[in-house]
Amino acid sequence: MLGGSIGYYIIGGIIALISSYVSSKLKKKFAHYSQVHLRNGMSGEEIAKKMLADHGITDVEVISVAGQLTDHYNPRNKTVNLSEVVFHERNAAAAAVSAHEVGHAIQHATAYSWLTMRSKLVPLVGISSKFGMMVLMGGLMLMATTAIGGTVALVGLGLFAVGTLFSFITLPVEYDASNRALAWLKSENIVTQEEYAGSKDALKWAARTYLVAALGSLATLLYFAVKVLGSRRR
Numbered sequence: 001m002l003g004g005s006i007g008y009y010i011i012g013g014i015i016a017l018i019s020s021y022v023s024s025k026l027k028k029k030f031a032h033y034s035q036v037h038l039r040n041g042m043s044g045e046e047i048a049k050k051m052l053a054d055h056g057i058t059d060v061e062v063i064s065v066a067g068q069l070t071d072h073y074n075p076r077n078k079t080v081n082l083s084e085v086v087f088h089e090r091n092a093a094a095a096a097v098s099a100h101e102v103g104h105a106i107q108h109a110t111a112y113s114w115l116t117m118r119s120k121l122v123p124l125v126g127i128s129s130k131f132g133m134m135v136l137m138g139g140l141m142l143m144a145t146t147a148i149g150g151t152v153a154l155v156g157l158g159l160f161a162v163g164t165l166f167s168f169i170t171l172p173v174e175y176d177a178s179n180r181a182l183a184w185l186k187s188e189n190i191v192t193q194e195e196y197a198g199s200k201d202a203l204k205w206a207a208r209t210y211l212v213a214a215l216g217s218l219a220t221l222l223y224f225a226v227k228v229l230g231s232r233r234r
Contacts, residue, residue, distance in 0.1 A: 011223055015216035022212050026205040030069070033093040033198040034085070038191065044086040044094035051102040051184055052080070060105045062098075064088070071097050073104035075119065080105055092191065092198035099185055100203055103177030114172045125166045132159035136224060143228075153228045157221075164221045167214040174210050178203040 042050070048062045062080045064087040065071075071083050080101045086094045107115040139153025182200055185191050191199060 008223060011219050015212070015219065019209075019212050019216065022205065022208050026202075026209060027069075029202050029205045030093045033096070033202050034089065034091050036092040036195055036198045038090050038092065038095060038195055040190065041090055042095070042190070043088055043090050044082050044098035045088070047095050047190060048080050048082065048098040048102050050188075050190075051099055051181075052105060054184070054188065055102075055106050055109070057105060057109050060102075060109075062087075071101050073101045073108070075104075075108045075115075078105070078108070092195045093202050095185060095191055095195065096181065096199035096202045097206075099181035099190075099199075100177050100206070103180035104173070106180055107173065107177060112173070112176065114169060114176065118166065118169045118173055121162065121166050121169065124162050128159040128162040128166075132156055132163060136160055136228075140224075140227060150228070157224055157228050160221055160224065164214070164217040167210070167217045170210055171207075171214055174207050178207060 045062055045064070052058075052060055052062070060078045060080060062082065064084050065081045067083055068085065069083065070081070071086055072081050073079070074081060080098070082098055082101065086097045104115070106112075133156070136153060136156025136159070139149050139151070139156050142149025142152055181203065182196070185199060186196055
């Protein structure tokens with residue numbers, strides 16, 4: 001089967017190894033900076049609320065959610081969702097995460113173009129993530145026996161491409177949220193110089209998880225594009 005060739009497994013293995021390394025590094029960084037306690041004594045919840053207030057945002061709620069590294073901003077119900085350790089703790093890691101998620105709320109409030117574009121792709125990405133690979137692999141198998149297989153494979157490739165596009169559009173959204181967070185933490189003297197360095201380093205590794213995911217998706221897309229287009233020419 002074409003999808004089972006050694007090239008596919010090599011690419012997948014490399015991506016998995018890099019992703020595992022970055023994820024492990026991120027967890028270690030957050031564990032380390034969770035020990036750097038803020039001199040101002042503010043919790044992640046308090047930092048998030050202050051940042052929202054400083055930007056004139058009054059319709060966003062800050063809530064606590066279960067899990068680790070489950071922090072996110074939900075534009076549908078306008079909530080900054082902070083994991084329990086971030087919500088309650090008073091350290092550089094909590095400051096970085098809470099401010100970053102508020103950065104997304106500010107993007108939403110100011111109609112940041114990349115976030116708007118990303119939001120519009122969400123419905124398509126839902127379809128792509130469920131059916132893209134299935135349709136693509138089915139098309140590749142059908143290409144060996146029927147002409148319609150090429151069309152099916154192209155449809156699958158297109159669906160997978162939507163997911164890849166989404167992962168790259170996510171990059172400026174995440175980097176911008178971190179930049180907004182760090183700029184505010186520094187300008188409002190929320191953190192000391194040492195605490196700021198820790199927050200910046202933690203967010204840098206968090207952003208790298210998105211970068212690895214985007215590059216991995218692109219590598220997989222290019223691999224299958226060569227497979228599909230090469231088979232159609234034969």
